């Protein structure tokens with residue numbers, strides 16, 4: 001059985017069949033860039049990354065668009081608070097989001113569209129809706145006429161009376177129906193505005209995503225991924241706008257990622273209980289945060305607490321220790337490669353079978369709606385088998401099967417991004433070694449200064465300077481840094 005995905009639209013697991021054979025398009029509702037993202041937001045971004053990596057592993061050619069909402073009420077309010085322009089704030093927090101994502105090992109999307117760079121596309125889409133009598137203009141604002149779309153509510157599965165209760169009903173008596181929502185907001189004093197056929201103003205949030213998704217991925221995309229808080233009204237409205245405009249299904253599979261909790265409560269800005277991703281990354285290695293965030297399947301609740309993080313740290317230690325042990329013994333000696341007489345015994349055969357089993361279990365787990373928790377379980381079952389094998393077996397034939405195990409482990413861990421082969425260790429090792437070497441030179445320089453050997457002292461300082469290492473003499477002793 002192939003990949004199955006839980007579709008919020010049908011509320012069922014469905015076989016995954018992309019629109020265009022091996023090509024898969026994904027849209028991910030990205031952040032509104034008024035602040036740094038918290039680790040709850042990061043869960044959605046990371047699930048998107050892993051879905052993309054797994055589809056690539058399965059041989060699909062994936063195109064991901066992840067937007068940045070860079071104009072919105074929240075941005076206007078925060079910029080005013082900080083006394084900077086909306087543009088400055090959005091640029092700064094947008095860059096910070098991409099930097100935080102990179103630190104979490106998230107591969108950049110093929111395209112990161114910004115709302116303010118797609119105003120003409122939004123205007124065209126709104127005009128199409130007006131032409132189809134699905135939108136109306138009042139005093140320079142444009143509203144979507146929910147009554148025009150018979151299927152409204154199909155994603156959130158809400159009854160008309162619930163939709164009414166759930167709509168963000170700000171007191172606006174001009175609207176025909178309280179469920180109708182802004183497509184274009186007429187200019188208010190002091191707000192950034194753009195020209196439009198209906199006068200100066202700015203786009204509504206929902207139309208931004210419809211316009212950006214269709215511009216970069218076509219009228220029908222394969223996967224639409226968002227946090228579960230966006231299902232209604234945001235995603236419901238995206239469907240209403242896009243499908244009425246094009247007459248085609250907007251997204252084939254709607255994926256919604258569950259909230260991250262902290263001490264049993266939903267992590268969120270409005271609840272004022274959250275941990276910024278950048279702070280978490282200052283305290284834990286990337287792989288530990290990734291492991292924690294995928295230690296539950298994405299539709300299941302997950303609680304952020306020190307115990308869970310400690311568990312992930314422990315798991316990562318086991319994983320790294322095992323792969324380190326394999327990197328030593330896993331490379332067959334050339335003589336062994338040439339030696340056809342090496343015969344694998346029972347232990348090797350059974351480890352080989354365990355490797356095959358791990359790969360099969362990993363794929364079965366990921367095919368079951370990206371069950372990362374079970375996929376990690378399969379990896380650690382093999383790690384246990386490898387550790388037992390290494391303890392007991394020391395045969396000439398071991399190297400081949402261990403190399404085989406190492407390849408399978410690095411490949412599957414690579415899909416989840418929970419193992420970065422050597423480089424991170426090597427980098428931190430060499431940084432540490434460099435620090436020790438420079439400190440040694442600073443000690444020698446200090447001794448020279450004490451015996452008034454200025455020539456040696458200056459020579460050390462000058463030679464280091466040539467290497468872009470700058471010494472700073474402080475009351476606590478000399479420190480160093482790379483010069484700019």
Ligand SMILES: [Zn+2]
Nearest residue numbers: 029030209234
């Ligand atoms: Zn969106």
